[in-house]
Structures are given as structure tokens and as C-alpha cells.
Amino acid sequence: MANTKVIVGLGSCGIAAGAGKVYDELLRIREADNLDFELKKTSCIGMCFKEPLVEIIDDTGSYLYGEVDIKKADEILEKHIQNFSPIKEYIVKSDKYESVYKNYFDGQVKITLRNCGNINPESIDDYEESGGYEAIKKIGNERISANEIIKTILDSGLRGRGGGGFPTGLKWKFANNNRSKDKYIICNADEGDPGAFMDRSVLEGDPHSELEGMIIGAYSIGATEGVIYCRAEYPLAIKRLNIAIIQARERGYLGKDILGIEGFDFDLYIKEGAGAFVCGEETALIASVEGERGMPRKRPPFPAVSGLWRKPTNINNVETFANIPWIIVNGALAYAKYGTEKSKGTKVFALTGKIKNGGLVEVPMGITIKDIIYKLGGGIIGDKKFKAVQLGGPSGGCIPEYLSHTIVDYDSVNATGAIMGSGGMVVMDETTCMVDMARFFLEFTCKESCGKCTYCRVGTKRMLEILTRITQGEGKDGDIEKLEELAYQIKDGSLCGLGQTAPNPVLTTIKYFRDEYEAHIRDKKCPSVYCKKLLTYEIIEEKCTGCMVCKRGCPTKAITGEKKVPHIIHQELCIQCGDCYSKCKFDSIKVF
Amino acid sequence: MRIERINKKEYTQEKALTGISSPESIVDLKLIKPLLKKYKGKKGNLIPVLQGTQNIYGFIPEEAMLFIARETGIQVSDMYGVATFYAQFRLKPVGKYIIKMCHGTACHVQNVKAVTEDLQNFLGIKDGETTPDNIFTLETVACLGCCSLAPVMMIGDDTHGKLSGKKAVDVIKEFRRKETLSQKSKLTENISKN
Numbered sequence: 001m002a003n004t005k006v007i008v009g010l011g012s013c014g015i016a017a018g019a020g021k022v023y024d025e026l027l028r029i030r031e032a033d034n035l036d037f038e039l040k041k042t043s044c045i046g047m048c049f050k051e052p053l054v055e056i057i058d059d060t061g062s063y064l065y066g067e068v069d070i071k072k073a074d075e076i077l078e079k080h081i082q083n084f085s086p087i088k089e090y091i092v093k094s095d096k097y098e099s100v101y102k103n104y105f106d107g108q109v110k111i112t113l114r115n116c117g118n119i120n121p122e123s124i125d126d127y128e129e130s131g132g133y134e135a136i137k138k139i140g141n142e143r144i145s146a147n148e149i150i151k152t153i154l155d156s157g158l159r160g161r162g163g164g165g166f167p168t169g170l171k172w173k174f175a176n177n178n179r180s181k182d183k184y185i186i187c188n189a190d191e192g193d194p195g196a197f198m199d200r201s202v203l204e205g206d207p208h209s210e211l212e213g214m215i216i217g218a219y220s221i222g223a224t225e226g227v228i229y230c231r232a233e234y235p236l237a238i239k240r241l242n243i244a245i246i247q248a249r250e251r252g253y254l255g256k257d258i259l260g261i262e263g264f265d266f267d268l269y270i271k272e273g274a275g276a277f278v279c280g281e282e283t284a285l286i287a288s289v290e291g292e293r294g295m296p297r298k299r300p301p302f303p304a305v306s307g308l309w310r311k312p313t314n315i316n317n318v319e320t321f322a323n324i325p326w327i328i329v330n331g332a333l334a335y336a337k338y339g340t341e342k343s344k345g346t347k348v349f350a351l352t353g354k355i356k357n358g359g360l361v362e363v364p365m366g367i368t369i370k371d372i373i374y375k376l377g378g379g380i381i382g383d384k385k386f387k388a389v390q391l392g393g394p395s396g397g398c399i400p401e402y403l404s405h406t407i408v409d410y411d412s413v414n415a416t417g418a419i420m421g422s423g424g425m426v427v428m429d430e431t432t433c434m435v436d437m438a439r440f441f442l443e444f445t446c447k448e449s450c451g452k453c454t455y456c457r458v459g460t461k462r463m464l465e466i467l468t469r470i471t472q473g474e475g476k477d478g479d480i481e482k483l484e485e486l487a488y489q490i491k492d493g494s495l496c497g498l499g500q501t502a503p504n505p506v507l508t509t510i511k512y513f514r515d516e517y518e519a520h521i522r523d524k525k526c527p528s529v530y531c532k533k534l535l536t537y538e539i540i541e542e543k544c545t546g547c548m549v550c551k552r553g554c555p556t557k558a559i560t561g562e563k564k565v566p567h568i569i570h571q572e573l574c575i576q577c578g579d580c581y582s583k584c585k586f587d588s589i590k591v592f
Numbered sequence: 593m594r595i596e597r598i599n600k601k602e603y604t605q606e607k608a609l610t611g612i613s614s615p616e617s618i619v620d621l622k623l624i625k626p627l628l629k630k631y632k633g634k635k636g637n638l639i640p641v642l643q644g645t646q647n648i649y650g651f652i653p654e655e656a657m658l659f660i661a662r663e664t665g666i667q668v669s670d671m672y673g674v675a676t677f678y679a680q681f682r683l684k685p686v687g688k689y690i691i692k693m694c695h696g697t698a699c700h701v702q703n704v705k706a707v708t709e710d711l712q713n714f715l716g717i718k719d720g721e722t723t724p725d726n727i728f729t730l731e732t733v734a735c736l737g738c739c740s741l742a743p744v745m746m747i748g749d750d751t752h753g754k755l756s757g758k759k760a761v762d763v764i765k766e767f768r769r770k771e772t773l774s775q776k777s778k779l780t781e782n783i784s785k786n
Binding site: 012013015016017048049051191192193194195196197200232233234235271272274275276277288289290291292293294309350352353354358359390393424426428432437440441444448450 | 635636637638639640642643670673674677678679680681695696697698699700701702733734735736737738739740741742744749750751752753
């Protein structure tokens with residue numbers, strides 16, 4: 001009993017699901033009943049669909065409890081801690097019992113997320129105990145040169161995890177080649193892709209690995225100053241990073257002559273982003289750090305030559321940096337063992353949408369999309385028909401069901417017209433309208449376009465107008481062709497990644513779901529029964545009880561009928577507001 | 593594109609330039625002095641200064657912009673350009689609670705649109721507007737990063753997940769109830785004091 005640890009997952013989603021209250025309750029009972037166990041905090045355990053999560057580790061094994069509320073917490077303390085009998089029906093993972101979620105964990109290889117959910121992110125001791133800062137100690141002790149590190153990273157095959165997929169080692173080499181006294185290293189933590197939250201989880205769950213990755217990067221390219229550009233929408237990540245930076249300074253991992261290596265001075269600070277998707281783009285991010293509007297600049301010169309304050313600058317994504325310490329400690333070969341020929345290692349995906357087991361999964365490159373969705377993700381909610389998966393957010397595209405055997409690596413995903421992106425994987429079922437999905441992404445990119453390039457600024461607006469028209473039943477012949485024409489012009493006429501990729505969601509949905517576009521335009525019907533203006537509402541005579549609720553609520557008086565007699569909707573008056581459908585208690589309104 | 597224009601209202605440039613706020617003004621310019629001291633002359637200071645200003649007032653008042661310009665030499669046009677570019681900055685006052693409705697992909701797929709509509713109907717305001725009692729401001733945001741709890745909204749630092757229209761309205765009702773209670777207790781306090 002003395003060795004019993006109770007660990008609560010306090011990441012942003014855990015807290016949102018009520019983990020903070022559970023933690024307080026556990027603390028309260030421990031004090032009130034004078035129980036003897038160690039209460040610890042950790043961050044995202046990755047099983048977001050079962051939050052809040054509480055793990056109990058005692059002499060007999062480890063037990064992870066899911067969907068714990070205050071009531072369950074009391075019960076778990078009473079039965080498990082006081083009477084040593086674990087409550088099997090609440091357990092989602094344990095080394096003692098076979099769990100139904102076994103596949104969710106077995107399919108994963110945790111490198112980036114190695115510490116997430118295992119350590120207290122606010123404790124540098126926890127990080128060091130689990131092998132943290134070993135990589136820079138190794139560099140210091142064995143006097144590994146910058147060139148050797150760059151070679152290791154090149155050999156590992158690590159490619160930029162922010163979406164671009166540019167080899168990290170090569171990027172470092174370019175920055176290293178530049179002989180300038182002042183160089184900068186920037187961590188891009190401006191995770192703006194709607195539907196992606198892996199960077200947030202790493203920063204919240206393992207901030208020290210981020211710092212360690214950056215310190216190694218700084219050593220390799222000769223940078224003296226680092227910046228973490230983090231979105232202001234992630235207050236918890238910023239808080240934990242700040243704690244980590246202070247701790248790292250105290251231990252001498254940041255500052256002057258780090259690790260006794262003479263002349264290796266490095267320190268870093270956090271820059272809070274102010275909310276602009278375009279700042280995920282390297283040159284726009286640099287402009288934003290300099291305090292300007294986040295508008296991209298022309299390349300070349302590339303940031304490796306002239307970046308922040310016109311000095312050589314290296315920018316990597318959060319996930320990329322988190323991999324670095326592991327590669328240094330375990331070697332390039334250990335990393336390159338995972339993955340495919342051209343895409344090595346693992347990738348973290350944020351699995352969301354209409355999926356049963358939504359959460360953060362880290363899988364080796366080369367696994368098929370189908371395996372991620374069905375083996376790890378447990379399939380579609382309500383066992384509906386799987387329609388498509390959206391990869392890469394607003395810059396990416398939809399991969400249809402019949403291509404779900406596609407393996408995840410940069411080149412295979414690119415071949416479908418989607419992109420790997422930062423790792424958002426939004427699963428859609430038969431009720432998701434693909435035209436509306438394209439409209440949704442265009443609305444996003446149109447709003448987020450910085451306005452510098454005409455094609456991106458005006459072109460996305462025109463595309464959005466056409467798509468909105470189509471979803472409202474005012475599509476015309478030739479609209480699809482016009483969309484395609486605009487799409488290629490925007491791709492060619494834009495300076496940065498935002499504009500060059502903005503048409504992707506439209507192009508891929510046209511490619512794979514052209515029939516849905518045609519149904520909207522020609523038949524004025526939405527096959528997924530989603531676009532409101534294209535729906536027809538009808539009363540099922542046998543089911544209608546004549547309660548008059550729909551009749552009273554109808555804003556255009558399109559429903560007629562006497563009390564206790566089935567009502568009728570007059571189609572010529574109906575404005576498809578859906579009020580009757582949501583108000584009917586007897587499911588007697590049919591939509592098609 | 594991101595454009596938000598300042599409401600054309602009357603202001604006296606003189607006040608802003610001297611740094612003395614009139615008694616009826618809600619903007620106390622003294623409050624930003626420590627902030628300016630911290631960032632004055634540092635490169636890349638514009639965004640942190642604006643973020644700090646917004647933390648103090650809840651939005652960036654025009655008077656504050658003019659004052660910062662005088663104190664630091666940053667051009668008002670630059671400040672306005674940056675403030676209108678980033679989604680975080682507001683040029684108008686907001687309600688006591690800001691309801692951030694997530695309109696990320698995962699929330700969109702889980703039909704956050706219907707939830708937002710219910711909330712808009714309940715509050716009687718549209719996106720970006722504030723209720724007449726200055727309690728709630730409704731804002732749609734890109735992604736809050738709690739996708740597995742979609743649809744999600746954030747009020748203050750609290751995140752509310754797995755919403756339906758009814759659940760979202762219930763959360764707001766609870767806030768309203770608490771607000772009325774605290775106002776009542778304040779009222780009774782004042783009465784007993786007098």
C-alpha cells in the first residue's frame with residue numbers, strides 16, 4: 001500500500017472533461033481518511049475518448065480507469081485502495097486484465113509521446129528519471145561534434161513533422177553551413193490546423209523534451225537564441241513551458257557554457273502568437289516574431305540564410321524537436337527501423353470526428369489508414385458507413401473509403417491529393433456532406449488569408465461564394481469547372497503554403513465525390529441529408545399524432561391539420577428551417 | 593481577410609496625448625505605464641504591448657493606441673495594422689464572459705453549427721456581438737484543440753465539451769443564475785452598508 005501511486009491525467013482535454021475536480025476529490029479523501037498513497041499529476045495519456053483518466057500503480061500491477069467522475073473516484077478509492085479489489089468494469093487498460101481497448105495501445109509505438117502521460121510535466125526530476133537530458137549529457141561527455149549530430153539526424157531519416165516533410169538533418173546542415181555570429185532557432189508551436197492537437201499534448205505533457213530537442217538543435221547549427229512561438233489559445237502549454245524553462249536554467253541546461261562546453265551559450269523565450277493561421281508558415285512566423293503583421297516573405301532567401309532579424313534561422317515543428325533527444329540516445333538506426341523507405345520513424349495523429357476511440361495515437365509510418373481507423377480507432381460511431389478521412393486540415397484533402405488501404409507516409413498520402421500535414425485525421429461517415437466540408441475549409445482559408453497575394457485573397461473568396469451557392473441549391477452547370485480553374489490559378493499565384501494548398505480540399509472532394517457535387521447542382525439534393533436548403537420534409541402519416549407542436553412552431557405556416565389528425569407540410573411554403581423536425585417528439589417527420 | 597474597423601466615436605486627442613484620462617472615461621491610461629516601461633525600445637515589442645494592453649482593458653481602446661504611440665514612437669498605423677490582422681485583438685469592449693465556440697473540423701463534423709444557432713437564439717446575439725447587459729460575448733474560434741470532446745465551447749478558462757444545443761444553453765443559464773445571485777448579494781451588501 002505504501003508504494004501505491006494514483007496518477008491523474010491533467011491535460012487540457014482531461015481538465016475539460018472534469019479531471020481537475022477528480023484530482024481535488026482524491027486529495028480531499030486522502031487527507032480526510034488519512035489514506036496512504038502518492039497522488040501524482042501527469043498530462044495527456046492519449047485516450048481522449050475515456051477522459052478523465054486515473055491510473056493506479058501498486059505492487060500488483062497498473063490499472064487505468066476511464067471516465068472517472070467524482071462518484072467513481074470515491075468508489076475506486078474505497079474498493080481498490082482500501083480493499084485491494086480493482087473495479088474491473090471501469091478499467092480501460094491494465095497489465096492484469098485483457099482490455100477491449102487492447103488494439104488501441106498495441107498498434108502504437110511511442111517515441112514522440114514517450115513521456116506523455118507517464119511523467120509529471122512540471123517536474124524536471126521526473127523527466128530526468130525517465131532518461132531526460134541524457135542526450136545532451138551524452139553530447140557533452142563524448143564531445144560529439146555538431147557535424148556528427150547532423151549526420152545522425154540525416155541517417156535517422158527524420159522529416160519535418162509540421163507537414164512539409166523536409167529532411168530535418170538537411171535543414172540543420174544549411175543553417176550550420178552559414179558562418180554568422182548570431183543565429184536563431186525557432187520552435188513552431190502555432191498549431192493552427194483545426195482538428196489537430198498533437199503539438200499541444202507534447203508541450204503540455206513533456207515540455208522538457210521540447211527544450212532538449214531545441215538545445216541540441218542550437219548546438220548543431222550554432223544558435224545562441226531560441227524562440228518558441230506558441231499560440232495564445234494554449235494557456236496550459238505556455239504555463240508548463242515557462243516552468244520548464246526556469247527549471248532548465250537552474251540546472252544549467254540553458255545559459256552560458258552549457259554542459260561545460262566552452263562557448264556554448266544558449267537561452268530561449270516564449271513568444272505568444274496572436275491568432276493567425278498563416279503564421280504557421282515559416283516566413284510569416286518570423287514576421288510575427290518581429291512584431292509585424294504575419295505576412296509571408298518571398299523565398300529565397302530561405303530562413304537558413306536570412307531569417308529572424310535577417311540572421312540565419314532554423315525553424316522546426318514541436319513534434320520534430322521532441323524526436324531529437326530519443327534519436328541521439330538510441331541512435332539513427334533504431335529510429336530508421338520504423339517506417340517506410342522514404343518516411344522513417346513514427347507519426348502522431350489526432351484521431352477525431354465520427355470515430356469510436358478518438359484520441360492521440362502514435363503509429364509507425366507505413367501503417368494503413370484502414371488499420372488506424374478500425375484497429376486503433378475501433379471503427380465508426382454507431383457503426384455507420386465510413387465515407388472518407390480528412391488529412392492535413394485546410395491544406396490537405398479527403399481520402400475516400402476505397403483508398404483506405406493507402407499507407408501513411410509522405411509520398412503515398414501526397415499521391416492521393418491530400419497531404420500528411422501536421423497530423424489531424426478527421427473521420428467522416430455517410431452523414432457528412434463533402435461539398436459542405438469543402439465549403440467549411442474554404443471559409444477557413446478565406447478568412448485566414450493574409451491578403452498579400454491577389455489570387456489567394458480574391459480567389460478563395462470567389463471559390464467560397466460558388467461553394468456556398470451550391471450548398472444552398474443555387475448551383476449552376478459549369479460551377480465545378482470554374483472551381484477547378486480557380487483552384488489551379490490560386491495554387492500557381494500564391495507565395496506561401498496557405499494559398500498553394502488552400503484549394504486542396506475542394507480539388508480532392510471534386511476528384512473523389514464528383515457525384516455529390518452533381519447531385520447538389522443538377523438534382524438540388526444533398527445525398528448526405530445535410531445541406532438544409534436542399535432537404536425535403538414530409539410527415540409520415542402513420543406516425544403523426546396530430547399534437548400540433550410542429551404546426552404552431554412553423555414560421556411560414558406551411559403545416560396544416562386539425563388536432564389529433566395527421567398534419568401535412570405544404571412544400572411550396574416550406575423554407576426548410578428544420579424546426580418541425582427538431583421539435584417532433586414522435587419521429588414522424590421524414591427528411592430526404 | 594481579417595478586417596475589423598474601429599467605431600468612429602469622438603475622442604479628444606489632447607487627453608490621449610497628455611496621458612490624463614477624463615473622469616468619465618473608462619480608460620485609465622496610467623495602467624499601461626509599467627507595460628510600456630518593460631517593452632520600450634525592445635525590438636519586436638509591438639505584439640506583446642498590444643497583448644498587455646488588451647489584458648488590462650479587455651480590448652484595445654483608441655486612446656491607449658494614441659498614448660502608446662506618443663510614449664514609444666510606434667506609429668498608430670502600424671499598431672492598427674497589427675491589431676486588425678490578428679484574431680486575438682479586439683477594438684471594441686466585450687462582455688464579462690467571452691463564449692468561444694469552437695468551429696474546428698472535428699466540431700464542424702459533430703454539427704457545432706446547430707449548437708451555435710441554439711445559443712444565438714437563446715442569447716439573442718450573433719457572432720461577435722455582446723448581450724445588452726454586457727455579460728456575454730459570443731465568438732467563434734478556429735480550434736480549441738479539444739477535438740475528442742467535440743463540439744466544444746470555452747468560457748473563461750473552462751472548457752465545456754460534448755455539447756448539444758440544450759446542454760450549451762444550460763451552461764449559459766447556470767452562468768446567468770450565478771451572475772444574478774452575485775448581483776443580488778452585492779445589492780444587499782450595499783443596502784446594509786447604507
